[in-house]
Amino acid sequence: MGESTSRIAVVGLSGSPSAASKSRGLVEHALAELAGRGAATELVDLATLPADALLGRGTAPALTAALAAVARARIVVAGTPVYRATYSGLLKVFVDLLPQDGLVGKIGVPLVTGHAAAHALSLDHGMRPLFASLGATVVASGVYATSAQFRDGAPGPEVLQAVERAVLEALALASATAN
Numbered sequence: 001m002g003e004s005t006s007r008i009a010v011v012g013l014s015g016s017p018s019a020a021s022k023s024r025g026l027v028e029h030a031l032a033e034l035a036g037r038g039a040a041t042e043l044v045d046l047a048t049l050p051a052d053a054l055l056g057r058g059t060a061p062a063l064t065a066a067l068a069a070v071a072r073a074r075i076v077v078a079g080t081p082v083y084r085a086t087y088s089g090l091l092k093v094f095v096d097l098l099p100q101d102g103l104v105g106k107i108g109v110p111l112v113t114g115h116a117a118a119h120a121l122s123l124d125h126g127m128r129p130l131f132a133s134l135g136a137t138v139v140a141s142g143v144y145a146t147s148a149q150f151r152d153g154a155p156g157p158e159v160l161q162a163v164e165r166a167v168l169e170a171l172a173l174a175s176a177t178a179n
């Protein structure tokens with residue numbers, strides 16, 4: 001474990017409202033991989049945050065803590081299901097609460113699950129511009145996984161490999177670039 005790696009803070013955002021979420025499983029796998037390489041990881045399940053605060057109708061300590069976790073992080077892993085050919089509304093309302101330069105100097109790792117391959121471009125046409133609009137550098141190897149790539153809710157080996165590749169790239173970018 002490299003010394004610089006041990007100090008890397010990571011936040012994982014889960015943008016699915018589903019209790020048995022495939023995309024949250026991918027975020028958890030990415031966080032476990034990063035923690036295994038010495039990073040300090042934290043999962044923020046956006047579905048647990050108070051809806052009124054997410055919609056800007058007041059504040060809530062849990063939301064303030066989630067925004068602070070993003071501000072602290074060097075790597076932001078964002079998992080979402082494809083909804084209507086793009087990322088979920090839950091992820092959208094959360095990122096709308098970040099400052100405009102809220103991801104400058106951070107590395108973004110997009111993890112997307114969709115029912116079918118037809119909407120795989122939501123990774124490149126939805127998640128990449130979303131990260132870029134906030135100033136993040138996005139890993140080249142984001143992940144899009146279809147329902148057929150899961151067995152009994154668990155991701156298959158090719159999906160896990162893709163997540164690991166994205167994680168390794170994020171760590172390489174974090175050590176190669178200044179914060």
Ligand SMILES: Cc1cc2nc3c(=O)[nH]c(=O)nc-3n(C[C@H](O)[C@H](O)[C@H](O)COP(=O)(O)O)c2cc1C
Pocket residue numbers: 016017018020021022023024080081082083084085086113114115116117118119146147
């Ligand atoms: C409201 C809604 C909209 C969806 N829209 C799409 C879609 O446009 N394209 C697609 O491939 N799958 C779509 N799906 C399927 C989900 O993206 C898919 O089941 C995904 O794996 C769910 O991830 P999760 O388990 O993390 O919530 C949709 C599902 C819901 C509930």
